[in-house]
Amino acid sequence: xxxxxxxxxxxxxxxxxxxxxxxxxxxxxxxxxxxxxxxxxxxxxxxxxxxxxxxxxxxxxxxxxxxxxxxxxxxxxxxxxxxxxxxxxxxxxxxxxxxxxxxxxxxxxxxxxxxxxxxxxxxxxxxxxxxxxxxxxxxxxxxxxxxxxxxxxxxxxxxxxxxxxxxxxxxxxxxxxxxxxxxxxxxxxxxxxxxxxxxxxxxxxxxxxxxxxxxxxxxxxxxxxxxxxxxxxxxxxxxxxxxxxxxxxxxxxxxxxxxxxxxxxxxxxxxxxxxxxxxxxxxxxxxxxxxxxxxxxxxxxxxxxxxxxxxxxxxxxxxxxxxxxxxxxxxxxxxxxxxxxxxxxxxxxxxxxxxxxxxxxxxxxxxxxxxxxxxxxxxxxxxxxxxxxxxxxxxxxxxxxxxxxxxxxxxxxxxx
Amino acid sequence: xxxxxxxxxxxxxxxxxxxxxxxxxxxxxxxxxxxxxxxxxxxxxxxxxxxxxxxxxxxxxxxxxxxxxxxxxxxxxxxxxxxxxxxxxxxxxxxxxxxxxxxxxxxxxxxxxxxxxxxxxxxxxxxxxxxxxxxxxxxxxxxxxxxxxxxxxxxxxxxxxxxxxxxxxxxxxxxxxxxxxxxxxxxxxxxxxxxxxxxxxxxxxxxxxxxxxxxxxxxxxxxxxxxxxxxxxxxxxxxxxxxxxxxxxxxxxxxxxxxxxxxxxxxxxxxxxxxxxxxxxxxxxxxxxxxxxxxxxxxxxxxxxxxxxxxxxxxxxxxxxxxxxxxxxxxxxxxxxxxxxxxxxxxxxxxxxxxxxxxxxxxxxxxxxxxxxxxxxxxxxxxxxxxxxxxxxxxxxxxxxxxxxxxxxxxxxxxxxxxxxxxxxxxxxxxxxxxxxxxxxxxxxxxxxxxxxxxxxxxxxxxxxxxxxxxxxxxxxxxxxxxxxx
Numbered sequence: 001x002x003x004x005x006x007x008x009x010x011x012x013x014x015x016x017x018x019x020x021x022x023x024x025x026x027x028x029x030x031x032x033x034x035x036x037x038x039x040x041x042x043x044x045x046x047x048x049x050x051x052x053x054x055x056x057x058x059x060x061x062x063x064x065x066x067x068x069x070x071x072x073x074x075x076x077x078x079x080x081x082x083x084x085x086x087x088x089x090x091x092x093x094x095x096x097x098x099x100x101x102x103x104x105x106x107x108x109x110x111x112x113x114x115x116x117x118x119x120x121x122x123x124x125x126x127x128x129x130x131x132x133x134x135x136x137x138x139x140x141x142x143x144x145x146x147x148x149x150x151x152x153x154x155x156x157x158x159x160x161x162x163x164x165x166x167x168x169x170x171x172x173x174x175x176x177x178x179x180x181x182x183x184x185x186x187x188x189x190x191x192x193x194x195x196x197x198x199x200x201x202x203x204x205x206x207x208x209x210x211x212x213x214x215x216x217x218x219x220x221x222x223x224x225x226x227x228x229x230x231x232x233x234x235x236x237x238x239x240x241x242x243x244x245x246x247x248x249x250x251x252x253x254x255x256x257x258x259x260x261x262x263x264x265x266x267x268x269x270x271x272x273x274x275x276x277x278x279x280x281x282x283x284x285x286x287x288x289x290x291x292x293x294x295x296x297x298x299x300x301x302x303x304x305x306x307x308x309x310x311x312x313x314x315x316x317x318x319x320x321x322x323x324x325x326x327x328x329x330x331x332x333x334x335x336x337x338x339x340x341x342x343x344x345x346x347x348x349x350x351x352x353x354x355x356x357x358x359x360x361x362x363x364x365x366x367x368x369x370x371x372x373x374x375x376x377x378x379x380x381x382x383x384x385x386x387x388x389x390x391x392x393x394x395x396x397x398x399x400x401x402x403x404x405x406x407x408x409x410x411x412x413x414x415x416x
Numbered sequence: 417x418x419x420x421x422x423x424x425x426x427x428x429x430x431x432x433x434x435x436x437x438x439x440x441x442x443x444x445x446x447x448x449x450x451x452x453x454x455x456x457x458x459x460x461x462x463x464x465x466x467x468x469x470x471x472x473x474x475x476x477x478x479x480x481x482x483x484x485x486x487x488x489x490x491x492x493x494x495x496x497x498x499x500x501x502x503x504x505x506x507x508x509x510x511x512x513x514x515x516x517x518x519x520x521x522x523x524x525x526x527x528x529x530x531x532x533x534x535x536x537x538x539x540x541x542x543x544x545x546x547x548x549x550x551x552x553x554x555x556x557x558x559x560x561x562x563x564x565x566x567x568x569x570x571x572x573x574x575x576x577x578x579x580x581x582x583x584x585x586x587x588x589x590x591x592x593x594x595x596x597x598x599x600x601x602x603x604x605x606x607x608x609x610x611x612x613x614x615x616x617x618x619x620x621x622x623x624x625x626x627x628x629x630x631x632x633x634x635x636x637x638x639x640x641x642x643x644x645x646x647x648x649x650x651x652x653x654x655x656x657x658x659x660x661x662x663x664x665x666x667x668x669x670x671x672x673x674x675x676x677x678x679x680x681x682x683x684x685x686x687x688x689x690x691x692x693x694x695x696x697x698x699x700x701x702x703x704x705x706x707x708x709x710x711x712x713x714x715x716x717x718x719x720x721x722x723x724x725x726x727x728x729x730x731x732x733x734x735x736x737x738x739x740x741x742x743x744x745x746x747x748x749x750x751x752x753x754x755x756x757x758x759x760x761x762x763x764x765x766x767x768x769x770x771x772x773x774x775x776x777x778x779x780x781x782x783x784x785x786x787x788x789x790x791x792x793x794x795x796x797x798x799x800x801x802x803x804x805x806x807x808x809x810x811x812x813x814x815x816x817x818x819x820x821x822x823x824x825x826x827x828x829x830x831x832x833x834x835x836x837x838x839x840x841x842x843x844x845x846x847x848x849x850x851x852x853x854x855x856x857x858x859x860x861x862x863x864x865x866x867x868x869x870x871x872x873x874x875x876x877x878x879x880x881x882x883x884x885x886x887x888x889x890x891x892x893x894x895x896x897x898x899x900x901x902x
Contacts, residue, residue: 018664025668032676036683047693108675116551117671124664132660224567224659225432228559232437235552240445243452243543250455 001147002155009159013125019163022121026171029113034175037069037109042184044079051081056369058084058353060346065333066185067194070110073334082346084353084370089346110172111328114202115321116238118168119209123230125160126213128223130413135223139415153214153410157403161210165203172199194380198328204395205324209234211402218409242322245315253308255301268293287358291351298347302340309336313387320398327391330383337386338378349373418586418593425594429560435598438556442606445552449543450610453497454619460492464508475857478850481830486522487511488822488860490815493806494624497614498634499546499798501807510819512826518845519834520712520760522826523705524819525698546801549638550674550794553603554645558666560595561649563659565896570659574901588650588896592889596646600639607635630804630867637804640881641797647888648793654895673792681788681795689781697774701767708763715759716752716838723748726839734839749837756836775816782809793884796877803870810865810873822860829858 013019044064053059060082068075083090108116133139142152176195179185187195213230220226272286313336316322329335353370378386429435468489475481489509496503507526516523565588568574577587614620621627649666656662692700721727725744729737738745786809789795802808835846 017661021664021668025671028676029671032679032683036679039683039686043693047696050696050699108679117675120667124667128660224563227562227663228432228434228437231555231559232441235441235445235555239543239552240448243448247448247452247455 002151002158005147005152005155006159006162009156010163013160013163018124022124022164023167025117025121026167029108029117030110030171030175033108033110033113034069034179037072038179038182038185041066041069042182045184048079053372055372058357058370060084060349060373060375062342062375066187067191067198067332068109068334069179069185070195070198071329071332071334072109072111073329073332074336074339075334078334078339078342082350082373084350089350111198111325114205115325118202118206119238119321120231120234122164122206122209123213123227123234125164126210127217127226127230129156129160129214130217130410131220131226132217132223134221134413134415143415149411149413150407153407157211157214157406160214161207164206164210168206169199169203190380194331194333197331197380201324201328201331201392201395204392204399205320208320208395208398208402211399211406215402215406215409218406218413237319238321241319242316242325245318245322246312248315249308249312253304253311255304255308264297268297287355290354294347294351298344302344306340309340317391317394320395323391323394323398327388327395330386330388331380333377333383335383337383341378342375345375346373417582418590421582421587421590422594422597425591426598429595429598434559435602438560438599438602439605441552441556442602443609444606445543445548446545446603446606447610447613449545449548450497450614450621451617451619452543453500454614454617454621457492457494457496457621458619461494464489464491467509472859476854477852477856478830478833478858479852481512481826481857482517482834482850483514485512485514485516486822486826486830486857487527488818489862490818491862493811494621494627495630495634495805496807497544497621498631498805499801499807500542500544501546501802501805502809502812503807506807506812507815510815510822517826517831517834519756519831519836520709521764521831522823523702524823524826526694526815526819544805545634545638546798549641549801550797553599553638553642554670554674554794556602557599557642557645557649558663558670560599561646561653562663562666563653564591564595564650565654565899566656566662567653567659569657569899569901574899578901584897584899585893588654588893592646592650592892596643599642599646603639603642604635626864626867630806630870633871634801634804637797637800637878637881640878640885641793644793644881644885644888647885647892650892651888651895654892654899674794677792678789678795678798681791682785684788685781685785689777689784691777691781692774694774697770701770704766704770705763708759708766712756712759713838715755719748719751719755720839723751729839731839731842752837753835790877790880793881796881796884800874800877800881803874804867806864806870808870808873810870814863814865818860825858825860 041064048061048063051061052063053061062079064079065075080091130139133142143149180187212233213226216230216233217223217226220229268290272290313322313326316326326335330337356370384392471487471489475484475486487509488511490507493501493503505528507528509527510524511527512522512524563570565574568577578584611620611622615622621631648669652666652669653662656665723744726734726748734745786795786799799808803810830850833850837844837846
């Protein structure tokens with residue numbers, strides 16, 4: 001019986017104006033996003049080829065991540081150029097896609113489309129499932145037969161979920177296939193697996209919003225009231241809580257600005273090298289002191305920063321939107337965790353280069369060479385252990401709890 | 417009659433909790449956006465002030481500029497709460513590196529070194545007023561309008577109203593007036609709460625001079641945008657037969673106007689008028705400069721090998737004769753100076769040409785994208801608010817001018833006071849002309865773009881926004897006249 005109701009829902013969706021418009025929206029948005037992000041990735045890759053450091057240059061620069069086409073995250077920050085010098089790290093813009101007008105209308109990546117637009121679409125599929133049928137009087141007829149309310153609800157959920165998820169997956173896979181026609185975009189098998197996980201998370205996320213739509217529909221008497229309440233909740237979950245979480249976390253954890261940290265690095269360097277030279281302190285001892293003190297400073301800073309990130313994350317997790325974005329961007333390798341690790345590696349690289357600069361003090365500049373910066377991205381295991389597994393489980397929990405509540409509300413619903 | 421209908425619409429919206437929800441949302445999201453934006457601004461302002469202080473401490477003489485490089489810093493915009501605009505892409509400074517300022521002039525580059533103190537802001541996006549108005553409040557407008565006509569038809573109340581001697585224009589005008597007044601009230605309440613909260617937390621945007629008027633104009637423009645979107649909602653609702661189709665259509669229109677059209681305009685501009693990136697241009701300039709230096713060095717060597725008397729001199733002989741002020745050496749060095757001046761003029765001319773060519777291409781691309789994007793009222797409001805916030809194109813243009821002014825300043829005050837002469841592989845650098853007095857290092861004060869100039873850049877967007885409002889209302893009016901209320 002559940003499948004019969006699901007089929008009825010699918011058929012009724014297929015015939016509706018809503019489904020047609022939603023399908024058109026999905027195609028347009030996913031295609032526009034993939035096209036723009038793909039072009040942006042190609043431009044950044046071309047820039048990278050031009051500005052990549054020559055062998056021996058003390059510059060840390062990473063190539064753009066192909067998965068940033070789907071989840072831009074912090075990729076632009078990660079692919080900046082970090083030039084190591086004797087007075088510290090100079091951060092340059094790195095790969096940039098050109099005209100400032102793009103900043104006015106940044107391309108919505110795939111995650112933005114799922115997080116903001118498709119969540120709204122999922123609500124549109126769910127908002128009138130119960131209240132509209134009551135208004136039309138069809139709910140009475142359905143429940144007048146021997147079918148249980150649980151089966152009706154499960155059928156409605158399944159039918160609408162498939163009506164939403166199947167076109168979404170098809171459009172995305174088609175877009176990805178078109179993307180792969182470009183020889184510049186090469187995904188490794190691991191990256192394909194990551195993309196699959198992002199799609200899985202997207203479907204979970206949309207499932208939650210569908211259940212939420214049905215829940216509110218089962219709590220209200222009119223579809224118009226249901227949509228008003230749902231849009232309010234949507235704004236709360238998608239925009240307000242993620243911003244509020246960070247703001248609240250900053251009230252509890254004070255992190256000194258990045259500038260203050262680099263200032264301290266410079267002070268240590270001046271004290272140990274310039275003043276040390278004047279006092280005749282052994283240079284090697286100075287280097288050891290610089291590296292030790294910088295490591296300690298970095299450790300202290302990162303301890304505070306990690307606490308801030310952890311607290312912000314935990315507060316933000318009240319919203320499934322934040323959990324989804326966090327987990328998906330981490331899996332894509334463009335999340336906060338990855339960025340923090342890159343920063344740590346750059347600091348270590350800086351220490352190594354400074355050590356070499358001072359060790360080769362008497363070597364003519366043009367003869368000096370430095371080791372190349374290498375970075376190994378985190379494995380999926382590390383990413384899951386770092387919080388993505390919790391976020392995924394959290395999304396599953398949101399799905400279960402919203403569906404359970406929708407079930408309870410529907411069982412108690414007065415169909416008259 | 418109009419007043420009665422307005423009162424009825426207001427009562428309806430208040431009774432069905434729409435106004436209450438709009439008010440709650442505005443009271444949460446606008447103050448939150450203001451505080452988040454202002455906290456971010458305060459952090460950047462602190463970084464800016466510390467950077468300028470450090471720079472002033474360590475760059476006191478002309479020689480410091482030669483050794484450590486010079487810079488002019490861009491203060492962050494105090495009205496970024498209105499719109500972050502293009503600020504993330506604007507330079508944080510224009511600078512020259514150490515040992516690159518010599519008699520041939522300074523190599524000046526933009527630098528963008530915004531530290532990422534708040535990765536969540538980068539991940540979740542900005543919550544400035546532009547985003548709030550074009551996304552969150554646009555959603556609120558949809559809630560207010562999707563069933564304004566189609567909903568009344570479904571509930572059959574529209575037929576009852578029309579059965580009375582009420583002209584249709586009055587009905588639609590009353591709906592527009594009542595709904596937009598309520599939305600405006602919620603928006604203004606949220607804005608007032610936001611301003612008060614920032615003052616209470618000590619992060620008020622008005623602590624900087626010249627911020628009150630642009631902020632007030634920005635609020636007025638936001639209200640105008642809400643009215644435009646309200647009229648669009650009425651138009652869609654009066655074109656739809658059911659509430660659901662009105663909602664779906666409105667959502668699609670919003671997605672098209674806020675996401676597809678502005679971005680598509682950028683894509684079209686990129687395809688039609690492609691432009692190199694700033695990094696590539698900087699690299700080209702750097703290569704050109706290196707080539708020019710190599711050419712000059714070769715020319716001087718050639719001259720040394722072909723000039724009578726000089727060509728037969730050893731290095732020691734040259735140094736000895738130089739001290740003795742031999743006229744042949746003075747003539748040779750004069751010729752070197754002329755050669756260098758000529759090479760410098762040629763190099764600067766070529767570099768200026770590269771810059772001008774790049775800027776011309778970039779400006780053409782931006783103008784095309786901008787004109788295409790004006791088909792959407794969302795783009796219009798985005799541009800207006802960015803200019804009012806000082807984070808728009810006018811600010812970018814000013815920084816292009818600042819870069820040129822900074823180069824002129826460094827060339828005149830530092831580069832122009834240096835001289836060098838070469839013989840064999842040895843170069844004598846003379847920096848005696850540089851001012852060694854504390855505080856002599858040239859500085860370029862940071863100046864903002866006057867409000868009048870910023871407004872002049874967006875007057876067309878304001879006019880377009882007004883026209884869109886009229887057009888949508890006229891459309892809603894006509895379709896309501898033709899609406900079948902049965």
